[in-house]
Amino acid sequence: MLNTILTWLFWIVVSCVLLICAYGYKSYGYWKRRGVPYEKPFFIFGNLGFVMRKSVWDYCYEFKDRHPRDYTGIFLGFKPALMVQTPELARRILTKDYEYFQDRFLYSGFSDPLGSLNLFTVKNPIWKNMRHELSPMFTALRLKSITELMNQNAVQLVDKIKRDYIDKKEDVNLKELFSMYTSDTVAYSVFGIRVSVLNDQPSPLWFITSNMVKWTFWRGLEFTLIFLMPAVATFLRLKFFSEAASDYIKKMFYNIANERKQMGQSNDKDLVNHLLKLKENLRLPADSSSQLADDLMLAQAAVFILGSIETSSTVLSYCLHELAYHPDEQQLLYEEVKAAKSKLGKEVLQYDDLMELKYLTACMNETMRKHTPVAYLDRICNQDYKLNDDLTIEKGVPVFVNVLALHYDERNFPEPTKWRPERFLYQPESDNLQYTFLPFGEGPRFCIGKRYGMMQIRAALAQLIVKYKLEPALPYPLGNDPYAVILAPADGGKIKFVPR
Numbered sequence: 001m002l003n004t005i006l007t008w009l010f011w012i013v014v015s016c017v018l019l020i021c022a023y024g025y026k027s028y029g030y031w032k033r034r035g036v037p038y039e040k041p042f043f044i045f046g047n048l049g050f051v052m053r054k055s056v057w058d059y060c061y062e063f064k065d066r067h068p069r070d071y072t073g074i075f076l077g078f079k080p081a082l083m084v085q086t087p088e089l090a091r092r093i094l095t096k097d098y099e100y101f102q103d104r105f106l107y108s109g110f111s112d113p114l115g116s117l118n119l120f121t122v123k124n125p126i127w128k129n130m131r132h133e134l135s136p137m138f139t140a141l142r143l144k145s146i147t148e149l150m151n152q153n154a155v156q157l158v159d160k161i162k163r164d165y166i167d168k169k170e171d172v173n174l175k176e177l178f179s180m181y182t183s184d185t186v187a188y189s190v191f192g193i194r195v196s197v198l199n200d201q202p203s204p205l206w207f208i209t210s211n212m213v214k215w216t217f218w219r220g221l222e223f224t225l226i227f228l229m230p231a232v233a234t235f236l237r238l239k240f241f242s243e244a245a246s247d248y249i250k251k252m253f254y255n256i257a258n259e260r261k262q263m264g265q266s267n268d269k270d271l272v273n274h275l276l277k278l279k280e281n282l283r284l285p286a287d288s289s290s291q292l293a294d295d296l297m298l299a300q301a302a303v304f305i306l307g308s309i310e311t312s313s314t315v316l317s318y319c320l321h322e323l324a325y326h327p328d329e330q331q332l333l334y335e336e337v338k339a340a341k342s343k344l345g346k347e348v349l350q351y352d353d354l355m356e357l358k359y360l361t362a363c364m365n366e367t368m369r370k371h372t373p374v375a376y377l378d379r380i381c382n383q384d385y386k387l388n389d390d391l392t393i394e395k396g397v398p399v400f401v402n403v404l405a406l407h408y409d410e411r412n413f414p415e416p417t418k419w420r421p422e423r424f425l426y427q428p429e430s431d432n433l434q435y436t437f438l439p440f441g442e443g444p445r446f447c448i449g450k451r452y453g454m455m456q457i458r459a460a461l462a463q464l465i466v467k468y469k470l471e472p473a474l475p476y477p478l479g480n481d482p483y484a485v486i487l488a489p490a491d492g493g494k495i496k497f498v499p500r
Helices: 002-027 056-066 087-098 128-140 140-167 176-191 204-212 217-228 228-236 244-263 271-283 288-327 327-344 351-355 360-370 403-407 450-469
Strands: 071-076 079-084 376-380 398-402 470-472 493-500
Touching: 002 128, 056 217, 056 450, 056 470, 079 087, 079 493, 087 398, 128 140, 128 271, 140 176, 140 288, 140 351, 140 376, 140 450, 140 493, 176 204, 176 450, 204 217, 204 244, 204 288, 217 228, 217 470, 244 271, 244 288, 244 360, 288 327, 288 351, 288 360, 288 470, 327 360, 327 450, 351 450, 360 450, 376 403, 398 403, 450 470
Parallel strands: 079 398
Antiparallel strands: 071 079, 376 398, 470 493
């Protein structure tokens, strides 16, 4: 009897292996059958063998050199995808032919409402409604009012550097430091809470964000599967935000909402108030449950926290690293900010003043070109699309725009590996340079928080550069965290702050 059972198990296993091999053979012939150049896949992993050994950013950077052509086929496990690498194809995918590419590919499944219903991941038609309703939160008028708080936090950032990293001679972790700075601003922007983790005060937002910004092996793997193998992520019920962070966000949101309701108070400046109003007027599909409206509110709060902290802290970390290695450019930036403060008679520059700092903006843009936080832009084809006479992209095929192929193309940016802010000195801030500069994406699904994030960076740089000289403390170039899906410096990054 036992021998019979073992024999059956043996043949079942063999049959399963043969079926998987046959499926893999058929899947990995997808691009060859269509005459498309492709990167040779490895069984089961496809072209994802780099995962947890090097960052997604490094993969995209190396990919452009291995495959210097307009488009190349790749495999995400068994799933075929297309990587495009020219400004014209980027324009078509992101903007001109948007109706064919309305949704992102990444997804975490219905078991993760905060991860699947936020503005970054949610599918149409809900995305369109949410985008329209949230846009008023990011007007110039609202941003002007929040810039004052950003400036206050930037002053506290300067004080913390002196207190901890100069007087106490502690080693700085740039990513963590700037995550604290952005966390303090987001606490008010989302929940109307005025706390300062920079002043060593207990901050409920820092409990959430300190977990969000640490790329452990497991967190990196979880994010990678959500971004690159969403079907697997959905099956495994993986979370875009950790269980602890999700529960804490829910608790904070409802505690604040209930407190305001009981006291008859509101705060027109924060996201909670806006989302509560939005819930009353939100148009949802007819068959939606009452829980969907609540999940949508919480998802927007969660993604705003992550987006505001993750990318801004990354850009600040790499920008300071570059300034430390470029003393001439650092001096130009110092002189620009110092001259503006002297001319205006202000110690702290306000919204309009900061917007006039052209060299500061150029330093930010050059940092985002060279150290682009998100290395690729993902879309999924929702109906067959004729790319050219040789290729029709089939419905369901993911299309990635390799942003690094655009940012490091010598035809667009001569000597692309060099950090040269003067490239952007005379360019309008909103100019994508004919789709060669896409740090915030483009088209209908471009980053809604772009101006908010840029102002966070401006406020911090304007305070730091007049108070401290920046000197190198790590080798150049700075390595990238291999577990990170969104770019992050290895070990957080480090420089020396020298009081002026």
